[in-house]
Structures are given as structure tokens and as C-alpha cells.
Amino acid sequence: MSKFKKKKEGGLPPISTASLPDIVFMLLFFFMVATVIKEDNLLIENKLPSADQIEKLDKKNPVSYIYIGKPSANYVDKFGSEARIQLNDKYAGVEDIAPFIAAERAALREELLPKLTVALKVDSEANMGIVSDVKQELRKVNALKINYTTRKGDAVAGAEN
Template structure:
């Protein structure tokens, strides 16, 4: 009887999974950086007016967008040719503006609610009556931080 036994050929050693978490996190970071955040799908014509004295908004503060203009040619059959209001991805009436602002505030952390800015992206050919109605609804909800989005350029060439 021998003290030492000969090793049997065990085949391939098991695959090491020590680097698997590193690979997963690298993929996670890649997709976080490479992913594009969805923009609103515009259903209205939105040709912004030009202005020469503009300021950029602080990206750290929450911003809600309200679009005003005529429906784009794809939606003229459904919504007509009068000026419409788009809140997120839906064309809605002036009465829904209060509910929209309430939903936007509910989605924010409590300390960010007072800093919510409403950015109005109004088509340069839109009628002032619809804009005035929207501003009245914003006053009723106490959303008083309003911004008008424009393009940079000469205001006299509008």
C-alpha cells in the first residue's frame, strides 16, 4: 500500500466568477451614459420667436414645459386648426393646466416644489388669448415662476 496516490485528471478547472460584478457595473455605467432621455413628442407647430436678451435656465431646478401652438399637419384632422395646449405628450384644454401643475409638484421632492419653473414654449404665430388663459390658470395654482422660451436672434425680425 502506497502512501501517495496519483491525482486523477479532473478536466478543466471551474470558471472564476470574481470579475463578473465588475463587468456588470461597467455595462450599467455604459448604458446610463449612452441612453438619451426622452424628449416630448410635439403634436403642435412650435416655431419659437427670437429675442436678443436671453438667459439660460439653471438645469438644477425643476422645469415643467407647456407648449402652445397650432396642431402639426399630422393632427389637423383630429384637433382642427385652432391653437392648442400640449402638456407632456397630450393635447389638452386650458382646464387641465391646474391638474398638470399639481401632478408635476406631486412628482417632486418637497424641498424642490417652491423652485418649480413653468417654461412656456409658445409658437410665434399663436394667439395671445390662449396664452392669457394659461397664465390665468397658472396664477390660480400659484405657479408664479414663468419663463418664456425663445431662440437667440434679432427680435425685430420675428
């Protein structure tokens, strides 16, 4: 009769889970940094015109995009072949621009409101009448900082560099 019992051989020691929260947070931060925020899905054809004297927009300032062009091949049957306006991920009319700009302004901090730039991404084949209508609506809502987005190239020949 012994007082002490021998430990049974075999069996694995339990796995330590002390570092598990650290690993989870490392993965969380990695995916937050490595993930790209989704851009708008283009519902229109958008072949930008060429320009030889271009400037990049300042990344610090907020930019709202308005796309103008003919509906892409998937949407021609439903929306026709006339140039259309796209705001975010849906087609819109000229009358929808004022609420769009109001919503964009509401999402910004107050000190960034005067720096809001509206970038027009207009297809090179688009009719200037719709662009003029968009500009008139932007004037009505006092969105006067407008940028025309182009691609780098020779403006006269239309060739891309």
C-alpha cells in the same frame, strides 16, 4: 499495478466567472450614465420666436413645460388647425393646467416647490388669446414663475443668429 493514475491529456480548464459581476455592474453604470432621458414628443408645431436678450434657466431649479401651437401635420385631420395646448405627451384644455401643476408639485421635494418654473414654449404663429388663458389658469394655482422660451436671434427681423 500502480497506485497513481496519470491525468488524461487534453480538455480545457473551466472558465473563471469570478469577474462576471464586476463586468455586469460596469455595464449597468455605463448605460445609466450614457442614457438620455426622453423629452416630450411634440404633437404641435413649435417654431419659437426670436429674442436678442435671453437668459438660460438655472439647471438646478425644476422646470415644467407647457407647449402651445397648431397641431402638427399628422394631427391636423383629427384636431383641426387651431392652436392647442400640449402637457407632457398629450393635448389638453385650459382646465387641465391646474391638475398638471398640482401633479408637478406633488412630484417635487418640499424645498423645491417655491423654485418651480413654468416654461411656456409658444409657437410664433399662435394666438395670444390661448396664451392669456393659460396665464390666467397659472395665476389661479399660484404658479407665478413663468418663463417664455425663445431662440436666440434678432427679435425685430426674426432672423436667427
